[in-house]
Amino acid sequence: MSPSPTDRRVRRTRELLRSAFLSLILEKGYDRITVQDILDKADVGRSTFYAHYRDKEDLLHAGFEDIRAALAAEGHASESDAGGAGALLEPLIVVFTHVEAHRRFWEPMSRKGGTNIIGGMLRESVDDLVREHLRSRFPESAADSTQLEPAVQFVVGACMGLLVWWLDHEEVAFSAREIHAIFGRLATPGVERFLATA
Amino acid sequence: MSPSPTDRRVRRTRELLRSAFLSLILEKGYDRITVQDILDKADVGRSTFYAHYRDKEDLLHAGFEDIRAALAAEGHASESDAGGAGALLEPLIVVFTHVEAHRRFWEPMSRKGGTNIIGGMLRESVDDLVREHLRSRFPESAADSTQLEPAVQFVVGACMGLLVWWLDHEEVAFSAREIHAIFGRLATPGVERFLATA
DNA sequence: CCGATATCGAACAACGTGTTCGATTCTCTG
């Protein structure tokens, strides 16, 4: 993806920007961050920023690659562990544990107003995970995308719905395992029935 | 909500702004609209706009009240029709038919980048609908909000997921009734099991 | 050491926002 640049200055600059951006997200949320904020905190010249990234969102995408890759990897691991044995949707536990571990980062996702970019990126990862998982579990149904896709969108939407609510209500204090169990109980029966009848 | 103003000028101005705004949404999507765009199309003075609305979003909310009310009303009607008899989640058909009827308006909701405000407003309506419906169907479970809420968020998320996908893929060509049926098949079993065991 | 390259930083143009205020026009009421 990003073939580590040879020049030390480039590495330095990108690292400064990336970490400044991250801490700003934790501190005030993505929407309220201004390019100037990033410049100040990273102590990097304005023109330098635009020499590396097109804009704020570009920087976000670049920085998000790590998280995305990590999630996908965990997903695959959990996938092959379970083989085809475990409960349907069991592999999605990685999403919940991941979000639990990076709660501070993902919390802004649930903010009512403003852009949903951060949530959108998590959604993409979940989307990939779910689609691949369902495809491998129901090879016959998977051929017909008007059969598989609705199920995928249904599961992803439901999952994101629960995630956002979970993040937004710290007082609820479910563990990742608990909320995932609830998700499983709610989603599994319908999805199984829907896709089993190929 | 908005106690129809007595002064004709006020009514006129608000109507001009509202309809200009709506046609702009249809034409270029919420995000790309500028206050100046609205002013030009409505042929209204700048200061006049700010005399009525705090900003773009305020205008959106005001204009959205109609849709919101309509949806809630349809929901209630469909609710009492079914009594407690019909299939669980049957009343949600109104959401799908509504979106189908106003496809042009809701389509921007599925745009990847940018704000999700429009979708958020639809979500709020669906949220109300679902919560009230589930509450009336499962009075015992409803008492415990850690029981009811996850189910609500699950259903709303799943519904929105399907809606967005549906809007985004005109080529799929499901009717409102069909997509709602799919939704029902996917959601009903899990929700019923989850909430029945009070 | 040196040529190439990255960074700096100030200045700039463009755009969007929201406010102000005096002049003008319209409406409701008595």
Next chain:
DNA sequence: CAGAGAATCGAACACGTTGTTCGATATCGG
């Protein structure tokens, strides 16, 4: 229908943000 009150106009303004440019300077890799 007159006139007090209220709404509208519109231009100007201050402000913040964005993305670009360019010459001077610092730093790198070979």
